[in-house]
Amino acid sequence: AQSVTQPDIHITVSEGASLELRCNYSYGATPYLFWYVQSPGQGLQLLLKYFSGDTLVQGIKGFEAEFKRSQSSFNLRKPSVHWSDAAEYFCAVGAQGSTLGRLYFGRGTQLTVWP
Amino acid sequence: NAGVTQTPKFQVLKTGQSMTLQCAQDMNHNSMYWYRQDPGMGLRLIYYSASEGTTDKGEVPNGYNVSRLNKREFSLRLESAAPSQTSVYFCASSGTRGETQYFGPGTRLLVL
Numbered sequence: 001a002q003s004v005t006q007p008d009i010h011i012t013v014s015e016g017a018s019l020e021l022r023c024n025y026s027y028g029a030t031p032y033l034f035w036y037v038q039s040p041g042q043g044l045q046l047l048l049k050y051f052s053g054d055t056l057v058q059g060i061k062g063f064e065a066e067f068k069r070s071q072s073s074f075n076l077r078k079p080s081v082h083w084s085d086a087a088e089y090f091c092a093v094g095a096q097g098s099t100l101g102r103l104y105f106g107r108g109t110q111l112t113v114w115p
Numbered sequence: 116n117a118g119v120t121q122t123p124k125f126q127v128l129k130t131g132q133s134m135t136l137q138c139a140q141d142m143n144h145n146s147m148y149w150y151r152q153d154p155g156m157g158l159r160l161i162y163y164s165a166s167e168g169t170t171d172k173g174e175v176p177n178g179y180n181v182s183r184l185n186k187r188e189f190s191l192r193l194e195s196a197a198p199s200q201t202s203v204y205f206c207a208s209s210g211t212r213g214e215t216q217y218f219g220p221g222t223r224l225l226v227l
Contacts, residue, residue, distance in 0.1 A: 009155070034215070043205060044158075044218040051214070090157060092216075102148075102173075103216055107157040 002027050004093050006106035013081050014114045021076040021109050023091030032094040033074040034103065035065055039087045047089075050074065061085070086113040117141055119219035121206050127225045128196045136191040136222050138206030146209045147189035148216065149173075149181060151202040158205065164189055196226045 048059025160173030
């Protein structure tokens with residue numbers, strides 16, 4: 001069965017510190033992988049996505065993520081966190097070759113940034 | 116180019132009342148989706164539509180119906196609202212090959 005696990009429900013970091021948000025997936029097919037960000041009271045905004053090719057992908061706002069097939073992981077990283085990065089982050093997986101595009105979401109990681 | 120729009124933004128219902136949540140996209144996408152978001156649960160798929168004229172159940176379809184009115188519009192109906200349907204509802208759309216989903220701003224629903 002398809003599933004996405006985000007092991008950390010809540011993470012707190014200081015502004016300027018580095019960040020890594022974890023995501024593990026279980027999927028039978030070759031996956032598409034996504035990270036979305038949600039600010040309070042807002043919809044979901046795409047940060048980055050992996051479809052194929054280079055396993056290190058760059059996204060908006062200085063974020064990057066690395067696809068590791070052997071570990072079934074797609075962790076999100078940022079070298080230096082800004083206060084405006086405080087939000088909830090969702091990892092999602094979908095199937096390549098699907099004509100539907102159905103995604104499976106993790107439960108989210110809430111990021112708090114201390115000044 | 117507005118992307119995905121949803122109406123209303125907020126709604127309060129009494130138990131047993133009905134309502135329809137509207138969603139429209141202007142990106143010429145074939146696939147559209149309805150999710151609900153509850154604290155600590157992430158997003159759960161209610162219904163989806165791979166193309167105009169087709170709809171299918173997702174993970175949590177009970178208590179909901181949908182209509183894919185045309186390629187642009189996908190509505191979600193609560194026939195008899197229950198407090199358990201208090202949630203934030205998101206509509207999304209994606210292209211034919213099932214790539215990136217683009218989300219609307221959400222509808223916050225409170226059922227008393």
